[in-house]
Amino acid sequence: MDKIRLLERTNEKDTELGWEDQLHINQFSKLNSKYEVLEQAYETAKKEKEYLVDLEMELELLDEESKIAYKLGDAFVKLGHEEALEQVETDKKAAESKLDGMKTELDSISQTLSELKTKLYAKFGNSINLDKD
Numbered sequence: 001m002d003k004i005r006l007l008e009r010t011n012e013k014d015t016e017l018g019w020e021d022q023l024h025i026n027q028f029s030k031l032n033s034k035y036e037v038l039e040q041a042y043e044t045a046k047k048e049k050e051y052l053v054d055l056e057m058e059l060e061l062l063d064e065e066s067k068i069a070y071k072l073g074d075a076f077v078k079l080g081h082e083e084a085l086e087q088v089e090t091d092k093k094a095a096e097s098k099l100d101g102m103k104t105e106l107d108s109i110s111q112t113l114s115e116l117k118t119k120l121y122a123k124f125g126n127s128i129n130l131d132k133d
Helices: 019-061 081-127
Strands: 068-072 075-079
Touching: 019 081, 068 081, 075 081
Parallel strands: none
Antiparallel strands: 068 075
């Protein structure tokens, strides 16, 4: 039968958790959750933009006199070739703008997370784990 032994503490310091530390940990947790949700939304929006680029290429191959059923909101509208291309271009610009805004927010959250991680690791060392598995 194997012997059970306790792991030795290696350079761990017992640090008291203060109110400010708890606030930093809570802020880190909230921002980390928000980052993950926003990152998923960013990937979805990126795919939608790619679909619009593909749609634009497909529309360029169609006959210019054909009517195209284009989805606007929850309804489909028959548009002429030129109108459909203009609508795709408008939707593409809106998607790019949305992606830029999301990317800016992701960068801002990432920077704040990095700052909080630095503060918390400086105080608690290996006693705290803030990295994703």
